[in-house]
Amino acid sequence: MRLKLVPQSTSFDFFSRWKLWLGISALMMVVGMASFAYQGLNFGIDFRGGTTVRTESAQPVDVAAYRAAMAPLGLGDISITEVFDPTFEDDENVAMIRIQAQEGAESVTAQVVNDVQTALQALDPEIKFPSVESVGPKVSGELVQTAVLAVALAIGAVLVYIWLRFEWQFALGAVAALVHDVVLTIGIFSELQIKFDLAIIAALLTIVGYSLNDTVVVFDRVRENLRKYKKKDLKEVLNVSINETLSRTVMTSVTTLLALISLYVLGGDVIRGFVFAMIWGVIVGTYSSVFVASAILLYLGVKRDWSKPSNTAGSQYADIDA
Amino acid sequence: MLQIDTWKRVLIWLVCVTGLLMALPNAFYTRVEQSNDAIAEIELKGETPERLVLAENWPGWMPSSLVNLGLDLRGGAHLLAEVKVRDVYASRMEAMWPEIRDVLRPERATIGTVRLQQSPADEIRVRISQPEGMSRAIEVVRELARPIQSLTGAGSTDIEVSGQGDVLTVRLSEAEKLASDDRTVRQALEIIRRRIDEVGTREPTIQRQGADRILIQVPGIGSASELKEIIGTTAQLTFNPVVSRGTDANAIAGVGNEIIPSIGEDSVYYTIESAPVVTGEELVDAQPSFDQNGRPAVSFRFNTSGARKFGDYTRDNIGSPFAIVLDDEVISAPVIQSHIPGGSGIITGSFTVEESTNLAVLLRAGALPAGLEFLEERTIGPELGQDSIDAGKIATVVAFVAVLVFMALSYGLFGIFANIALIINVGLIFGLLSTIGATLTLPGIAGIVLTVGMAVDANVLIFERIREELKTAKGPARAIELGYEKALSAILDANITTFITAVILFAMGSGPVRGFAITLGLGILTSVFTAIFVTRLMIVIWFERRRPKMIEV
Numbered sequence: 001m002r003l004k005l006v007p008q009s010t011s012f013d014f015f016s017r018w019k020l021w022l023g024i025s026a027l028m029m030v031v032g033m034a035s036f037a038y039q040g041l042n043f044g045i046d047f048r049g050g051t052t053v054r055t056e057s058a059q060p061v062d063v064a065a066y067r068a069a070m071a072p073l074g075l076g077d078i079s080i081t082e083v084f085d086p087t088f089e090d091d092e093n094v095a096m097i098r099i100q101a102q103e104g105a106e107s108v109t110a111q112v113v114n115d116v117q118t119a120l121q122a123l124d125p126e127i128k129f130p131s132v133e134s135v136g137p138k139v140s141g142e143l144v145q146t147a148v149l150a151v152a153l154a155i156g157a158v159l160v161y162i163w164l165r166f167e168w169q170f171a172l173g174a175v176a177a178l179v180h181d182v183v184l185t186i187g188i189f190s191e192l193q194i195k196f197d198l199a200i201i202a203a204l205l206t207i208v209g210y211s212l213n214d215t216v217v218v219f220d221r222v223r224e225n226l227r228k229y230k231k232k233d234l235k236e237v238l239n240v241s242i243n244e245t246l247s248r249t250v251m252t253s254v255t256t257l258l259a260l261i262s263l264y265v266l267g268g269d270v271i272r273g274f275v276f277a278m279i280w281g282v283i284v285g286t287y288s289s290v291f292v293a294s295a296i297l298l299y300l301g302v303k304r305d306w307s308k309p310s311n312t313a314g315s316q317y318a319d320i321d322a
Numbered sequence: 323m324l325q326i327d328t329w330k331r332v333l334i335w336l337v338c339v340t341g342l343l344m345a346l347p348n349a350f351y352t353r354v355e356q357s358n359d360a361i362a363e364i365e366l367k368g369e370t371p372e373r374l375v376l377a378e379n380w381p382g383w384m385p386s387s388l389v390n391l392g393l394d395l396r397g398g399a400h401l402l403a404e405v406k407v408r409d410v411y412a413s414r415m416e417a418m419w420p421e422i423r424d425v426l427r428p429e430r431a432t433i434g435t436v437r438l439q440q441s442p443a444d445e446i447r448v449r450i451s452q453p454e455g456m457s458r459a460i461e462v463v464r465e466l467a468r469p470i471q472s473l474t475g476a477g478s479t480d481i482e483v484s485g486q487g488d489v490l491t492v493r494l495s496e497a498e499k500l501a502s503d504d505r506t507v508r509q510a511l512e513i514i515r516r517r518i519d520e521v522g523t524r525e526p527t528i529q530r531q532g533a534d535r536i537l538i539q540v541p542g543i544g545s546a547s548e549l550k551e552i553i554g555t556t557a558q559l560t561f562n563p564v565v566s567r568g569t570d571a572n573a574i575a576g577v578g579n580e581i582i583p584s585i586g587e588d589s590v591y592y593t594i595e596s597a598p599v600v601t602g603e604e605l606v607d608a609q610p611s612f613d614q615n616g617r618p619a620v621s622f623r624f625n626t627s628g629a630r631k632f633g634d635y636t637r638d639n640i641g642s643p644f645a646i647v648l649d650d651e652v653i654s655a656p657v658i659q660s661h662i663p664g665g666s667g668i669i670t671g672s673f674t675v676e677e678s679t680n681l682a683v684l685l686r687a688g689a690l691p692a693g694l695e696f697l698e699e700r701t702i703g704p705e706l707g708q709d710s711i712d713a714g715k716i717a718t719v720v721a722f723v724a725v726l727v728f729m730a731l732s733y734g735l736f737g738i739f740a741n742i743a744l745i746i747n748v749g750l751i752f753g754l755l756s757t758i759g760a761t762l763t764l765p766g767i768a769g770i771v772l773t774v775g776m777a778v779d780a781n782v783l784i785f786e787r788i789r790e791e792l793k794t795a796k797g798p799a800r801a802i803e804l805g806y807e808k809a810l811s812a813i814l815d816a817n818i819t820t821f822i823t824a825v826i827l828f829a830m831g832s833g834p835v836r837g838f839a840i841t842l843g844l845g846i847l848t849s850v851f852t853a854i855f856v857t858r859l860m861i862v863i864w865f866e867r868r869r870p871k872m873i874e875v
Binding site: 002003004005008033054057089109110113114126129130131132133134135136138146150153154157158161162165192199201202205206208209210212213216217220221224244245247248251252254255256257258259260262263265266267268270273274275278308314 | 394547550565696700702709713714717720724725728731732733748763764767779786790807831835
């Protein structure tokens with residue numbers, strides 16, 4: 001008895017309402033961008049400078065008391081969040097304290113960290129500081145630049161590669177799907193105000209990679225079927241291709257999600273944001289390879305030279321594969 | 323039909339076995355680590371019975387390289403420092419003043435008297451009393467210029483001399499500044515390395531980043547501030563003539579002098595000549611010791627040129643105070659009692675034993691050529707690292723089992739083949755990571771988990787394709803062959819695009835991002851290898867033995 005998530009052969013019509021789906025995707029992107037423009041991302045210290053202190057104590061975390069203890073230090077904006085995690089022991093009470101970059105200080109001030117630790121130790125002598133991280137504003141500015149550059153470069157490189165291997169319409173479709181995935185990921189991070197740090201950039205780029213992976217598999221089949229069914233119109237070819245690869249798409253997404261979800265639940269709070277981004281990316285990436293990438297391909301149309309009598313049938317694709 | 327040459331079979335198994343062997347030490351991490359440490363200690367400090375026992379814990383003929391654990395997994399401190407390269411310009415110009423004065427003096431007839439003017443730190447301005455002699459003054463000062471010894475600066479000299487009215491200006495040329503910046507950062511890097519080595523922590527990472535930054539990562543150290551104490555002090559030791567001693571920090575110092583505080587005495591300030599007589603660069607040794615009253619002190623010895631300068635100065639200035647200055651603070655300013663020709667001496671001050679030991683270490687390692695500014699610092703406690711490892715381990719095992727079960731349920735026997743390949747795949751990743759000495763970080767573990775998910779993809783593509791080919795009823799052997807053939811282009815395209823992003827991540831990223839990129843990139847390589855070669859080999863071997871008339875995938 002085999003486990004079959006998708007029946008042997010399917011014939012769903014993915015493109016009966018393709019314009020609607022494109023519209024929904026566009027709308028979601030607009031919502032994502034609006035959220036980003038309206039409330040912005042909850043940048044971690046990697047991107048805006050400052051200090052984070054992780055505290056751990058047998059005593060329960062009292063956010064108000066922590067805040068009161070640090071108030072006399074005059075450190076400006078301080079955010080304190082208690083961290084809950086299923087992997088923690090009963091007497092493990094963890095909080096993250098974030099202190100904004102201090103006015104006029106280009107580098108990191110050891111004094112601030114010292115003061116904070118002394119103040120908290122006065123409150124709770126048993127408190128420990130498992131990690132203290134500080135990033136100066138100079139570096140954080142550069143990190144933002146590099147991050148944006150890395151994402152742009154990755155998308156550009158992929159555009160060129162797909163253009164070389166397929167056709168420009170395919171490349172545009174794939175890149176539209178990528179942009180869609182990246183925008184939606186940034187959108188959800190801004191909507192839910194999840195901390196956005198350097199590791200999330202790594203996750204974003206993985207999403208770029210994963211989404212492509214999916215899109216390329218579908219496109220590969222489209223390329224093959226375009227050669228096989230020369231008479232069918234593009235919409236039908238796309239539908240057949242997606243149905244044929246559907247079983248694989250679901251299998252791969254499910255296995256990857258299985259791995260990611262176990263990491264999300266059991267991997268500890270340090271990488272939870274990172275894993276969340278990837279889970280989201282896998283879902284959005286699978287969706288976009290059908291409803292964005294392929295739909296754009298349908299919209300742009302593919303040059304099918306063999307329909308003209310003057311050309312030798314299939315010569316163009318034979319060239320590409322050579 | 324389904325055939326693989328014998329040499330290819332041997333090669334594939336050989337790669338797998340080698341990879342797994344290289345990965346094996348990681349399964350016994352603590353044991354191998356202790357053994358490696360003991361072997362290193364035996365080489366350095368000689369054999370002791372305990373070390374021998376530890377060393378023999380892991381057989382010497384087995385591979386023993388381990389995956390390095392990143393700071394987030396092991397705990398330790400991370401610092402990103404910027405070298406203040408401009409500091410050096412000022413001391414360079416200060417050191418030039420005596421030379422300029424000495425060449426201008428004999429020309430007194432044409433240029434009149436010379437006087438040092440206030441100026442920005444990176445240039446020297448000299449006023450001459452007879453402006454008509456300016457061209458002659460420029461000429462003689464230019465003779466002090468030296469050609470630059472660097473590739474980019476070839477053909478230019480280190481200083482630019484210009485005159486306007488009665489003021490002669492000497493400044494460092496742009497080419498010299500560039501060359502000097504590079505030298506400064508390299509020196510700083512070397513000195514930081516020496517200081518950290520003196521303290522003796524294990525496997526520190528000390529790297530240059532960009533033009534003027536240095537990245538320092540030391541596993542196992544308690545906190546970033548502890549690390550900063552070791553490397554953050556410039557330890558610039560100089561011996562300067564004392565002009566006067568007072569209690570006003572804002573007194574007028576006079577051109578070429580400066581006012582600096584005293585370490586031992588509160589609100590006492592010394593006015594000293596900025597140009598030092600001798601500097602710590604000319605020290606050959608420094609040791610913690612005690613003075614005649616039994617208080618902690620540091621004894622030092624100069625090299626020949628330092629000893630000569632020190633000797634000459636003490637001979638000519640008996641009776642005047644001589645300041646020992648460390649990082650712009652006067653340690654002490656004893657009065658020269660007699661000519662000291664031997665070039666060795668002792669620094670006394672109110673040290674504790676620990677301070678004198680530290681100071682000796684710093685002086686021995688050499689002074690940092692310029693100050694450091696810390697742009698980023700991170701401390702990760704060892705418990706947090708251990709927690710992360712534990713959580714990562716559990717998550718990886720669960721992810722692994724979930725994927726294995728799911729594959730076996732979906733594809734039956736073929737799924738089990740894929741599972742064996744998947745296990746080999748993870749083994750290969752660890753083998754590669756240990757061989758190239760890469761560092762495993764928390765995002766790196768996530769990268770491996772993701773690879774586990776994605777490695778399955780290649781197999782899924784192939785198996786789905788075989789299913790499709792079976793429908794057209796060409797017989798099992800043909801179906802398997804066609805399945806591999808036709809799935810190949812999708813597998814390659816999909817993995818190459820992901821690989822491109824991994825490469826970009828590696829090139830652009832730092833720290834955690836890089837760790838992730840390495841495992842992702844290696845994971846793609848090994849998963850393509852295992853999917854295309856290893857599972858195929860297993861299927862072929864199975865097929866040859868059974869010769870099934872029908873297969874179900």
